[in-house]
Amino acid sequence: MAVTTEADRERASDEAAEWLVRLREAPDDQANQARFAAWRAAAPVHEAAWTEISQAFELIGEPLARRPQTSSESVPRLRRKHVPGLLAAGIGIALAASAAMLFLPGWMLRLEADFATAAGEWREVTLADGSSVELAPLSGIDVSLKDGRREVRLLAGKAFFRVTPDPERPFQVEARNVRATVLGTEFEVSLDRTGTGVAVAEGRVRVDGGALSRVLAAGRWLQFDAAGGLRDGIRSESEIGLWRHGEIVAHDQLIAAVVNELRPYFNGVIVIASDAIARRRVTGVYRLREPVEALRALARAHGDISVTQVSPWLVIVSAD
Template identity: 40%
Template sequence: MHSTSPPANDGLPARASEWLVALADHPEDETLRAGLQRWLAASPANRRDWEEMSALWQGLGEIGTLAGEDRGTTRERLPARRVRRRALGAAAGLAVALGLAFAWGPDLLLRLEADQVTATAEVRSLVLDDGSRVELAPRSAVAVDFSARERRLRLLQGRAFFVVAAGDRRPFIVATRGAEARDIGTAFDVATADDATEVAVREGIVEVTRPGAPGAAELRAGDWVRIERSGATGRGQVEAESVGAWRRGRLMVENRPVAAVVDALRPYFPGTVVLVGDRLARQPLTGAYTLSDPVGALRAVASAQGASVHRVSPWLIVIAGD
């Protein structure tokens, strides 16, 4: 049984997500509303967290201004039961939608185009007709197009690690929407996203080209290149042994934007991860994270940047910063 109102003391909520739930439970409680106003006034960070979380909550289902603030508009004051029902209905709707999305996995067109597709947190090892090996990361998809002239694979989504079999004279090519990696007897990692393709070499040599652009980037052990859809490129070096570390359950990053690190962790979390704040997204990050604990890894990423983490539901995490 719930009490008619929460305690007006140290038992008051301490985080924006907790305030939202408490107010949905007790929308008429003036003591609770007064406590929220004191909490908002206590620090700019509290107010920022509240604004971000309330915007997200209202986006799931219009439930009025729970804080009771005057924002220049007139809203009908809903009975407590209706407010609570809308809040729960919005949350339930989100849970059902996310559940259906991840039950079906990648969209049907991707499945029709791909030869192999992996689910959340699934790593799959493949042996190709020529003896080459492919390790497909979670939420990834690849199509194999071998012919008499070349061994071509299309990485349609996600990430894969390739160990190319020697002795076959046909070129071994991995293509994404933004680049092509041509193997010269090697082991290498390729990742693709909407905005860029990344290639890193563990051993041997790989030539990376961008369709329509002259020249090729030659990568050797420990080299990596990032080719953005805009045409911008970046290059660097890492320890060769760290290339493909995700296959051993570790994500190792060096001076990478927070947005890129969160993108790499998303396939291991069975739900949605929302990153709020352009400045936070651009911040450089170096670290090693355990992929078997994606929630812990996301909390570590946020902690390193002084950002906040809100576990809105088992299927939704919001990381918020400046």
């Protein structure tokens, strides 16, 4: 039986919110309806996420169908740039998001992890062996330093490690099915709905994942995509773990990827209104401590994209 992870639930919650906006934008688009039906049927976690957001809408008196729409059914339309319509969507998504944040990124993560952070929270932990770990928002780790072992399991988010050398006890970090092994170095491990990544700021790290085993030197990174793909590359060592200083640098990245980086720093839901916007690319430096302003800076790079904050918990990135 496949195990549903927190990353799976987080991804499903985000996708359900995005489907809500798409369906309300194009209620008569049968191709869109077919894709939505396929998404719901693909995994039980998808149906659970959609049920949650449907129930939230019923609470505000605007029911959504429990099943895929047929051509004779209508989906309440989200009127572009009309605040009352957006606000209704915002209330529904915020209710669903609040429930998700209560049980998943917040309380559930804290129940499972030895050390965890909430949305918008940074935390530095010194381990018993003298090594230190800096956690990004919505991140959590389990730590085992006993029986001659030094093992850390990343449950969600991002962690930056400064490892105290001990040749007799290699330091290992596991994230999903990826393991990073070091003797003494500085490196980052990330785990989210897009996949698992390892990037080395100093020293050397051996990365094992599936049939792959590779040693990364400073400035090298590997990304195991959730779909099974593998990417690697080189970046400036100063950019690895830059989130610890409240910034990220995007080099010709998809808007979807940049928004995914910003989500843990916003205490609510960020929705990209269309795949066309998500696939566009952007380059820039963005401030994580001000995620809404970072989104607006991203939008300014494209004259036809706007950012609308319709409640403290909901931001929508859409086309003008």
